[in-house]
Amino acid sequence: MTSSNNQTDLCYASATALAxxxxxxxxxxxxxxDAFLxxxxxxxxxxxxxxxxxxxxAREAAREAERAVERxxxxxxxxxxxVAIKDLxxxxxVRTTFGSPAFADHVPEHDDVVVSRLREAGAIILGKTNTPEFGRKTKTDNPVFGASGNPWDPSRTTGGSSGGSAAAVAAGLAPIALGSDAAGSIRIPSSACGVFGFLPDFxxxxxxxxxxxxFQDLLPYTFLGPIARTVSDAALMIEAISGPDTADPNGLPTPTGSYRDAVESAPDLADLRIGYSPDFGDFVVSKSVSETVESALDDLSAAGATVEEVEIPFEGSWEERHxxxxxxxxxxxVGxxxxxxxxxxxxxxxxxxxxTPEVRSRIRAGLELDTTTLATARRRRTAVYDAITEALEDVDVLVTPTLGRTAFGLDVDNPTVDGESVHRMHGWTLTWxxxxxxxxxASIPVGFDDSGLPIGMQVVGGRLEDRKVMSASAAIEETIPWKNAYPPEAIEGDR
Structure with missing residues (x-):
């Protein structure tokens, strides 16, 4: 048996190195x-x-994996x-609850396609990670299992809804994890927990x-993707799970180039054009987040990247888009x-x-919707698409803060940003x-606030340009490395 310190080192090894x-x-x-368990x-x-x-x-799968190598x-x-799998x-x-008391004892007979693909790639499933009920909230807690704590400070939130997955990766409880994202649920906890989260092309x-x-994942666009500690690990995972499936009518054909190639051929920073939106139009962003993101951009500029501030030509107000x-x-x-x-x-x-009250309130509100309201939503959605696409016309990627603030306390229901009141669910998240x-x-860690809590930067690409996001992220990672920034000193089990 190795020592606890050696086991910790192994558990913070990259998925790429382990493979x-x-x-x-x-x-x-x-x-x-055994080390992870x-x-x-x-x-x-x-x-x-x-x-x-x-x-x-997991142990039986590991024994069979070892026999396969020996043969x-x-x-x-x-x-x-x-690998860790979100409980959605x-x-x-394996018990799959969706964070809901209504499914507390639910054991499905079949894997989701993405889980089957991970198994086919040889991954070993360690377990299911915590999520708010049906992914409803931007905090990770639910009536079945309670709240997840942030590995950098367990008294603070992980964000949500893939908070359990992000916390597992940040705390060395899995090298990679699966997340899903309908309003920021990969990027929010990745930023809050100091890991890398990636949204591929829908x-x-x-x-x-x-x-x-x-067709439910069009309402809104809902992504499945990796949460990892390095860009190359995310590329390894997304490579294994991507590709069309006949059961999914939204599927895209397999791209001509691989995600791992995109990482390995990351552009020289002198060839990278970055458009920076400090507030993604009109979000409230704290001083510490703004200063940290802008410091990272200064480092990228000094390393050769072209960084220019851009306006996002959104129509109407934040409230109308929200x-x-x-x-x-x-x-x-309602669906x-x-x-x-x-x-x-x-x-x-x-x-x-x-x-969860938010689940019931959202259903009840949805039952009152009329077709005119949904038509208005589609028009506003179109305008958002057009504005972001226009902002990307003269740059390779667009960057913003991922969140308006760092992780807040587990008992906080109405977070503020530098004392300013914002929408309790979406006012502090520049993701939706x-x-x-x-x-x-993607969300990339770029630094910490004065209390040592992680801060992430959101990297956005054009439609059907997810490999460009991956490639730009790899270039950014080389300039602002976070590979060895782990939070074990905050966790009692490491002391």
């Missing part, structure tokens, strides 16, 4: 999985990143690499299979409500379980306009 070592026979998948046992009780840990099946089998790119994604034979990663409503995302999300939740009634005989508005427009994006 290469396992492939060469230099590292045992059994030892890797030991660390989960020590650290997870403090931050509640995992809600279900698959110890037995000289043809193995996948993630062979033997542990189905894993066959349609690159298949959803489902969800036969009740195969109404559009709210109306579309309300429509989505969820009707599908659960028909497919699972669960009525979220009448059952006795303590359903991209779920209206569908542009690919």
């Amino acid at each position: 290469a070592d396992i492939r060469r026979g230099e590292r045992s998948p059994v030892a890797v999985v 030991d660390r989960i046992e020590r650290v997870n009780p403090e931050i509640n990143a995992y809600v279900t840990v698959c110890s037995e099946s 000289g089998d043809d193995i996948g790119p993630l062979h033997g690499v542990p 994604n189905r894993v066959a034979g 349609g690159r990663v298949p959803a489902g299979p969800v036969r009740s409503d195969a 109404d559009a995302i709210e109306w579309i999300l309300q429509s989505r939740y 969820l409500y009707e599908n659960l009634k028909q497919d699972s005989d669960v009525d979220l508005l009448t059952i006795d379980e303590p359903i 306009p991209l779920n209206l427009s569908g542009h690919p994006a």
